[in-house]
Amino acid sequence: MKKISLLFAFIAFSLTSCSSDEPGPQGPPGEPGINIVGQTFEFEDVDFQYFADGNFYATVVDIPAEIEILESDAVLVYRREVINDTETWSMIPQNYFLEEGIIQYVFNHTADDIELLIDGNFDLSTLDVAFTQDQFFRFVVVPSDFAVDTGIDVSNYEAVMQAID
Incomplete structure (x- = not known):
């Protein structure tokens, strides 16, 4: 029994005494990550103006000065709707x-x-003013590589925001 105990003690000592202060070999490189610098801004109380000559409504919103949109960026636009006291976001273009x-x-x-x-x-x-007055829009600016390469469903506002957080 003493020999077995001595053997276990020797094995335990030899396994725990093999430490080194030098780092091990470098592992293989991993897959490149996603570097996302998305920006979000929104406008409330957006009112559209009717243009009879073309039979359409239009409005222009200025992009805030602190938001930089590069030529390669993708701009996603969402319109807020409140249905049964629940806020929902629909990606534009949107048909009704x-x-x-x-x-x-x-x-x-x-x-x-x-x-x-x-x-x-x-x-x-x-057209009912519910579609043309006091509208709420959210704009998400993402690098175009993100919009194309990540497989994120950009029509789903929650998925986009979760991916860029």
Whole structure:
């Protein structure tokens, strides 16, 4: 029994006494990570103006000075809706099928501003103000590599925000 105890003590000592202050060999390089510098800003109480000559609504919002949009960046636009006291976000372009016909929110942008438009296939001068006044929009600017390469569903606002946090 003494020999077995002595053998276990020797094994335990030899396994624990093999330490070194030198680092081990460098491992293989890992996959490159995602460097995301996304920016978000929003505008409340956005009112659209009706243009009878083209039968559309439009408004222009200026991009805040502290937001820099590069030519390669992707701009994502979300419109807020409150349904049954729950805030939801719909990515633009967004279609609405109404009794009168179809409307669609669309946008275009420069490095300085974003033009929001409402287009439709009926006389939009009769469009309910719930679609044209006091609107709330959120804008997310992400590097285009992120928008293309990550596989994130950019139409899902929560998924985009979770990915860039």
